[in-house]
Amino acid sequence: MAERKEKTFKFVVVGGGIAGVTCVEQLSSNFPSTDVALITAGRHIKAVTNYKQVSKTLEEFDVLERPSSVLEEKFPNLTVIHSAVKSLHTESHSVETADGRVFGYEKLCICSGARPKLLTQDNPYVLGIRDTDSAQEFQKRLSKAKRIVVVGNGGIALELVYEVEGCEVIWVVKDKAIGNTFFDAGAAQFLIPSLGADKLEVSAPCRRTRYTTEEPASGGAQTFTADATPRGQSSGTVGPGSALGPDWHQGIVLHGAEQVSRCVSVEYQCEVKQIFTSEDQTLKPESVGSWPVYIQLTNDKTLGCDFVVSATGVVPNTEPFLHGNSFALVGDGGLQVDDHMRTSEPDVYAAGDVCTACWEHSPLWQQMRLWTQARQMGWYAGRCIAADVLSEPVDLDFCFELFSHITKFFNYKVVLLGKFNAQGLGSDHELLVRCTKGQEYIKVVLSRGRMVGAVLIGETNLEETFENLILNQMDLTPYGEELLNPNIDIEDYFD
Structure with a gap:
């Protein structure tokens, strides 16, 4: 040159x-x-x-x-x-x-x-959150907002919907459950009540060793407010700078213009069809009120809001x-x-x-x-x-050697180990689950009797034991479902 x-x-x-x-x-x-x-x-x-x-x-x-x-x-x-x-x-x-x-x-x-992969590049009402500048811009806009739509199901979306107060949040996820990058539908069901609760009740351990996932019916919506159980549940559900730091929302006030503490509704299994502003009267259904921007979803709902947060990876x-x-x-x-x-x-x-x-x-x-x-x-x-x-x-x-990650979602410690979502295992695996509502959610992925992955939500203190069991690939067949028995101190067992 x-x-x-x-x-x-x-x-x-x-x-x-x-x-x-x-x-x-x-x-x-x-x-x-x-x-x-x-x-x-x-x-x-x-x-x-x-x-x-x-x-x-x-x-x-x-x-x-x-x-x-x-x-x-x-x-x-x-x-x-x-x-x-x-x-x-x-x-x-x-x-x-x-x-x-x-x-x-x-x-x-x-x-x-x-x-960030933005939903659209040139719409002033669509905001991506990636770096400190965009987080500050978000804070500024949120302070005047009554309703926002968050699109996406990864880490930033998960943190955002939990942290925002004083503003109605409509959360659009393309999957059947929230947070599927990090965990399965069972863990999502464990976390979902946190969106509506101020303080979670703690009940006795309940164990489900063989595993079923219960989730909202296709395209369903769930709403959570800080004083109510989920509304609108379908039957069968159980309650450009460099990127931001893992605790990026600490130290900035994420409060909207309203007095409510938290109000989140989730639109499942749908994506954004188109985004238009209040000038496009032809597209706007009469019933959606008057908002600066509207978002039409693939489930044919049109929602108005103050702005849209694009958190789609x-x-x-x-x-x-x-x-x-x-x-x-x-x-x-x-x-x-x-x-x-x-x-x-x-x-x-x-x-x-x-x-x-x-x-x-x-x-x-x-x-x-x-x-x-x-x-x-x-x-x-x-x-x-x-x-x-x-x-x-x-x-x-x-x-x-081993995938491992510690983070925090909805104020719970979350530890992910190995093939925590049975990635790439096909049908050749089984899951053991222990769940104590409001306290902990433990899922173990076994393949041919050996532990290959785990999700730990809450203060379980099992991460080191499980990491060792995954790394040394010990045959756990003799322990069967007792592996997660809350009355057995598993750490003493394998140390």
């Missing part, structure tokens, strides 16, 4: 999110006298704080937004370049930034994350890197990486949401674009780059 390189760094990392920052920390501390650059569009970076290794594979941490100067103070060999990337030239090993500067690299790691942010290069991409849009986090272009690595893990996975691991994995991949990519430079071997990190 014609432009002169302003400076060539040994290592360049793109992206100030968790993956990028973790990778930069790893490289800067391993090579204290080597020039390292972090290119990030934002003024702030995401830092991991209060890191705690809970067990062999489970980890907990907080994500804080910090000025990038914090990193530069910690690592004198690090330069932070504040600009978006305009283009990448893998042949000349150089990156051009949006402000026209060109930087050379010996090794590059792309950690540019993912961007993310797309890997590969855009500026592809032109003129020949990266191998995967079906989900991610950059293909091997077991050393290398892309198909020489000297270019990737980590976090932007990449897709294309090595042969452990039977107990799967990629989900989550905080924990962004940190793990960023850390491992840093190790792999270092090993490459020093011509040292490096083994696939142990964190890729």
Whole structure:
């Protein structure tokens, strides 16, 4: 390329999110006298704080937004370049930034994350929540809102509907149950009462070892208010910056314009057909009142609201890197990486949401674009780059042996282990379930008598025991349904 390189760094990392920052920390501390650059569009970076290794594979941490100067103070060999990337030239090993500067690299790691899949790009009444700016914009709009529609069934949607008060929330999910990215219909039924309750009652343990799922009839709606049981239940139901941190809603007030504490109604098994504003009178049924924006669903309902929150997942942010290069991409849009986090272009690595893990996975691991994995991949990519430079071997990190994730939904601790939703197991599995209403929900996935996955909701204290049982693949057939008997202290059993 014609432009002169302003400076060539040994290592360049793109992206100030968790993956990028973790990778930069790893490289800067391993090579204290080597020039390292972090290119990030934002003024702030995401830092991991209060890191705690809970067990062999489970980890907990907080994500804080910090000025990038914090990193530069910690690592004198690090330069932070504040600009978006305009283009990448893998042949000349150089990156051009949006402000026209060109930087050379010996090794590059792309950690540019993912961007929200918005329902529509150009509607001012449709808001995606992905980074701090959009969360603040959401807070501002919510303070004047009487009714919002939330579309999506992933982590952000789950957190949002629980946290919002003083505003009617209509939650549109395409599945038969809420939160199906993270758990099954049984766990959803356990959590659903929290949407209407101020304080959950605790009753004696009830066990269902063989498992049925009960859910709303097709296309049904459920409504929850803070002083009532579910309304409208069908019979048979039982009660562009870097991404946000796991507790992104803490410290911002999510309160609408109304006095009600919480009112959520769920529209199941439907998607958005079209969105139109109050100007489009032809489309607006008389019965929906007067709202700034209307949303028509595939169940033929039309709902008016103050604005729509689009929380329908993310797309890997590969855009500026592809032109003129020949990266191998995967079906989900991610950059293909091997077991050393290398892309198909020489000297270019990737980590976090932007990449897709294309090595042969452990039977107990799967990629989900989550905080924990962004940190793990960023850390491992840093190790792999270092090993490459020093011509040292490096083994696939142990964190890729077993999928594990700790989070919080509806104020309950949630631990997911292994094939927690029986992913890829077909019919070759059985489930054991123990549920104590308002207190805990425990589900174990067994395949050929061995534990391969678990969902733990509430303070169960079983995560380490279950992690060990999954990792050592012990035959649990002799224990049968006693495995979840609340009167047996399972930890003593297997320690």
